[in-house]
Amino acid sequence: MKSLAKDTAIYGISSIVGKFLNWLLVPLYTYVLASPADYGVVTNLYSWTALLLVILTYGMETGYFRFANKHLDEADSVYSTSLFSVGSTSLFFAMLVVIFSNPIARGMGYAEHPEYISMLAVAVAIDAFASIPFAYLRFKKRPVQFATLKMVYVVLNIIFNIFFLIVCPWLMKHFPASVNWFYNPDYGVGYVFVSNIISTVLQTLILLPFVTVKKYSFNSKLLKEILAYSLPLLILGIAGIMNQTLDKILFPFLLPGEYGASQLGIYGATSKIALVMLMFTQAFRYAYEPFIFAQNKDKDSLKSYADAMKYFIIFSLIIFLGMVLYIDIFKLIIKETYWVGLNVVPIVLFSFIFQGIYFNLSLWYKLTDKTMYGAWFSMLGTVIIVVGNILLVPQFSYMGSAWAAFTCYFVIMLVSYYFGQKYMPIKYELKRIGIYALLALVIFFINNYLSTPYLLLNYLMKTIILVIFAAYILKKENLWEAIKNRIKIFRL
Numbered sequence: 001m002k003s004l005a006k007d008t009a010i011y012g013i014s015s016i017v018g019k020f021l022n023w024l025l026v027p028l029y030t031y032v033l034a035s036p037a038d039y040g041v042v043t044n045l046y047s048w049t050a051l052l053l054v055i056l057t058y059g060m061e062t063g064y065f066r067f068a069n070k071h072l073d074e075a076d077s078v079y080s081t082s083l084f085s086v087g088s089t090s091l092f093f094a095m096l097v098v099i100f101s102n103p104i105a106r107g108m109g110y111a112e113h114p115e116y117i118s119m120l121a122v123a124v125a126i127d128a129f130a131s132i133p134f135a136y137l138r139f140k141k142r143p144v145q146f147a148t149l150k151m152v153y154v155v156l157n158i159i160f161n162i163f164f165l166i167v168c169p170w171l172m173k174h175f176p177a178s179v180n181w182f183y184n185p186d187y188g189v190g191y192v193f194v195s196n197i198i199s200t201v202l203q204t205l206i207l208l209p210f211v212t213v214k215k216y217s218f219n220s221k222l223l224k225e226i227l228a229y230s231l232p233l234l235i236l237g238i239a240g241i242m243n244q245t246l247d248k249i250l251f252p253f254l255l256p257g258e259y260g261a262s263q264l265g266i267y268g269a270t271s272k273i274a275l276v277m278l279m280f281t282q283a284f285r286y287a288y289e290p291f292i293f294a295q296n297k298d299k300d301s302l303k304s305y306a307d308a309m310k311y312f313i314i315f316s317l318i319i320f321l322g323m324v325l326y327i328d329i330f331k332l333i334i335k336e337t338y339w340v341g342l343n344v345v346p347i348v349l350f351s352f353i354f355q356g357i358y359f360n361l362s363l364w365y366k367l368t369d370k371t372m373y374g375a376w377f378s379m380l381g382t383v384i385i386v387v388g389n390i391l392l393v394p395q396f397s398y399m400g401s402a403w404a405a406f407t408c409y410f411v412i413m414l415v416s417y418y419f420g421q422k423y424m425p426i427k428y429e430l431k432r433i434g435i436y437a438l439l440a441l442v443i444f445f446i447n448n449y450l451s452t453p454y455l456l457l458n459y460l461m462k463t464i465i466l467v468i469f470a471a472y473i474l475k476k477e478n479l480w481e482a483i484k485n486r487i488k489i490f491r492l
Helices: 002-023 025-032 036-057 060-070 072-099 101-108 114-139 143-174 190-210 220-254 257-273 275-295 301-325 327-333 336-341 344-361 363-367 372-396 398-423 430-447 455-476 480-491
Strands: none
Touching: 002 025, 002 143, 002 275, 025 036, 025 143, 025 257, 025 327, 036 072, 036 114, 036 220, 036 257, 036 336, 060 072, 060 114, 060 220, 072 101, 072 114, 072 220, 101 114, 114 143, 114 190, 143 190, 220 257, 220 372, 220 398, 257 275, 257 327, 257 336, 257 344, 257 398, 275 301, 275 344, 301 327, 301 344, 301 430, 301 455, 344 363, 344 398, 363 372, 363 398, 372 398, 430 455
C-alpha cells in the first residue's frame, strides 16, 4: 500500500502540474492571438485531438497491462505486439489524413490551412504510438521516469509557444534578419500547432531509449486475444471523451463561419477558467480509486465511501464559491474581449462538480463488476450532449453548449445514484449535503447584487461571506477540535 500511495502521488502530481502549466497557456493565447476566432480554432482542433487519441489507442494500454501481467514470461512479446499494432494503425491514419488533408480541411471549415489538419494528425499518431512505451514504464514501475517524460512535453510546448508567439514577433520587429528566414508574422495561430508537433516529436525521441526489451517479436494469435479484450473498452473510452469534447467538435457545424469560431473561442477561454475545479477533481480521482478498492474489505467501508462523497462536495462548493466570488480576479487571466462569456463559468463549474460526484458514485459498478453500466451511462450522456447542442447552440451559442454539458452530467449523476442504491446501497448524508449546496447557491445569487463603488469593500464582504460559509461547515462537521489538535501537534 505504501508503494501504491507513492506511485499514485507521483502520477497524480505530475498530471496536475502538467494540467496547470498547460492552463497557463490560456492567457498567452487570449492576449497574443489576433482574435477570439483564432482561439476558437485551437479549441475545436484540440477537441478533435482528444477524441482521435482515444480511437487510435483503442484500449490497447489496458490490454497490454492485462496480458503482460497474465503472461509474465511473455511480457516482452506482449509489449512488442502491442507496439506494432498501435504503431501500424497510427502510421496508416497519419498517412491517410496527410494525403486527404485538403478535402478534410474543407469539410471542417479550414480550407485555407490544410496543414493544420496534417500537423495534428501526425502529432496525435505519434502520441498514440508513444502511449504503449509510456504504459511499459508504468508496467515496469518507473513512475519517476514516466512523470518526468510527461513533463518534458509540457515544458517544451510552453517554450515553443512563447518562442513563436512572443519572442519571434519581438525579434521580427527589432532584428528581422534573425528570424525572417523561417518566421511568418501572418501565420499566427498556426504556430500553436507547430509548437505542438515539435514538442511531441522531441518527447517521443527522448522516450524511446528508456524503453528496451530483450527481444522484439510479433504474435498474431496474442494480438487477437488482446484486441478481443481491448476493443470493448474503446466504446467506453469514446463515450467518455465525447462527453467532454463533443460540444466543441459540433460547435463549428452548428454555428459556422467567423462568428461561430469567435463564439467558440470565447467559450473555450472562459471554460478554461473553471479548470481549477477539474484539477481538484482529477487530484481526487488519483487518490480515491486506490482508496475504494483498499477499503472494500473493511466492515465500515460504506461509511467511508459516504464520508468521502460528503467531503468531496464540501471542498467542491468552497472552490465554486471562491471562484465565483472572486471572478473579477480570475477573469484577468484572459483578455478583456473574452469577458463577455464569463456567465458560462458558474455553469461549467457545476458541470465539473456533477462529473466529480458521478465519479464518486461509479464505485458501485466497479466493486460489483457491473462495469457495463458505466458504458451505458456514458452513452446516455453522449446522446444528451448531441441533442442539447443541436437544439440550443443555434439559438443560444456557447451558453447552449454549457447547459447541454450541465444537463448531461446532472442526468447521468442521478441515474448512477438510482442504480447504485439498488445494487450497492450507501447512506449518503443527502440532507446535510443538500443544505450545504443550497447555502452555496444562495451566496452565489446574493453575490450578483453585492456591489459597492469601493473595490476593497466588495472583496472584504465576499471574503467574510466565504469565511462564514466555511466556518459553518467546520462547526456542523465537528472539525474545529480536529484542527485545534493539528495546530497543537504542529507547535510541538
